[in-house]
Amino acid sequence: MRVALLTTTQHGHLNPYVPVVNALHAAGSEVALLLLSADGGALDEQRRQALGKAQVHGVGQVEMAPWSGDPARIGPMLRSSPVADQTAEAIRAAEPDFVLVDSLPVTASAMVGAHVSGVPYGMIWANLGGVCPAEHRRGRWPYDEQVGAYLTGHGVGWSTRTHSARSPILNLMPTIPALVGADAVTDDGVQLVGLPGAAGARGDEVAFAGLDRLDPERPVVYVSFGTIFYRRPDLLRTVILGAAATGAQVIAAVGDLAAELALPDDVLTAPYLPQREVLERADVFVTHGGYNSVAESVRAATPMLVIPLAVDQPIQAHFVGSAGFGTALQPADVTGQAVAAAVADLLDPARDYRARLRAAQPECGDSAARTAELVVGTVETLQRQGAR
Structure with missing residues (x-):
């Protein structure tokens, strides 16, 4: 065959x-x-x-x-x-x-x-x-x-x-x-x-030593807009700083924008990250809503803040919200304060985002x-x- x-x-x-x-x-x-x-x-x-x-x-x-x-x-x-x-x-x-x-x-x-x-x-x-x-x-x-x-x-x-x-x-x-x-x-x-x-090799695996530097006393927020849509430095910086304002440890995939973003030293960045591994450690994922990112976040039972940027991403944002696996924020509505409020909501155990995601694991x-x-x-x- x-x-x-x-x-x-x-x-x-x-x-x-x-x-x-x-x-x-x-x-x-x-x-x-x-x-x-x-x-x-x-x-x-x-x-x-x-x-x-x-x-x-x-x-x-x-x-x-x-x-x-x-x-x-x-x-x-x-x-x-x-x-x-x-x-x-x-x-x-x-x-x-x-x-x-x-x-x-x-x-x-x-x-x-x-x-x-x-x-x-x-x-x-x-x-x-x-x-x-x-x-x-x-x-x-x-x-x-x-x-x-x-x-x-x-x-x-x-x-x-x-x-x-x-x-x-x-x-x-x-x-x-x-x-x-x-x-x-x-x-x-x-x-x-x-x-x-x-699990399984896909040919995109990379190492990231920064995972060993995480403070176990702080929640972890992972930020990534994928390999195509990340090139929005103003938006990306606002999102990262908004997430950091909650007191969380932020890990971000930033492509070639690290120098341009001029982020605080305690924000951990890399051009490309081992996403499945990072998601296992993250408490919240801020994503553009690419479907692989959404699926991997569901598998890791990590609640999502979806900021849909183009093409099919609003579709994934709709389903993430309706499933109760996270929330969405339109790019035009992104401010540091709005991101911080959304991340704080997702980190709140009383909101049951992670519980709903864990209940979906058998599927x-x-x-x-x-x-x-x-x-x-x-x-x-x-x-x-x-x-x-």
Whole structure:
């Protein structure tokens, strides 16, 4: 059995899919990883080693900036993109029995390529957009309408209830009922498969000696806006100082902004941090709401202050708030005082944030292993049907 997995080079997409690749290998499949280079990104050697036996193929280029620009440009960009043809060609060359496509607007052309390749395909998500009711995507509607028209025009399924693509065969959402609740749209063929972020090498591991310097008498607040959206020095500094004003020990991932931020000496910073390890020590996580960060925080039972900055992050902020796993603060409302008040609320044991997160732990599971199980079962079913 041979499975192709198509995604982008972004950390937020490689992180959850490296374990999926390895789980498919463990289930007896050969795996081809088809990579779209996002903004010129490439696969580094550490990540390549974490992928084990997978064959890695570059497919084409996608750009992130247009998805925060003029929505009217999205349709023409998708229609003129070579990515659809490049994807179909790459899939046919890899000769898989099944393709699992990372479903997000930036991969829309690749979805068309998977559809026209003639190979059976399924969808998987690295955010909660695939189950989020459309009314919570109002800020993205102009983009969604362009994507929906483009996909349906090429025969790809489209859910108007969630403004997201659908496979006719398999749709996998790496999340749990405790996070998305009854508000989630799951009655149109989407299966929940558990949270990403389980233990295991992903190729992004780094050391951080600062963990040994933590004061056990002080609560710990971890601040990170991810690897793409962190470049907002004024906002990041306000958040860090607001969290520090509570008396908490602050650890922050700041990319290359450390000198520019000019933070107090007792704020521990690094360009990039071992997030899963830090979250195990943290009492509060201040995050931009990237889905991997949210999922890893749920796994660590760490309450969140979500400050959604772009794209799918307001969706995650909505679900975190409705689940009672944290609270949200809009970027325009961020002040040192507002951050300090939100962090103090999250640190208050009487507010039960951590208790709700701990109650969700039995649901977390291993989304990579469950994904591999469902993909293998789907391929076996298709093969049996084809043999009749």
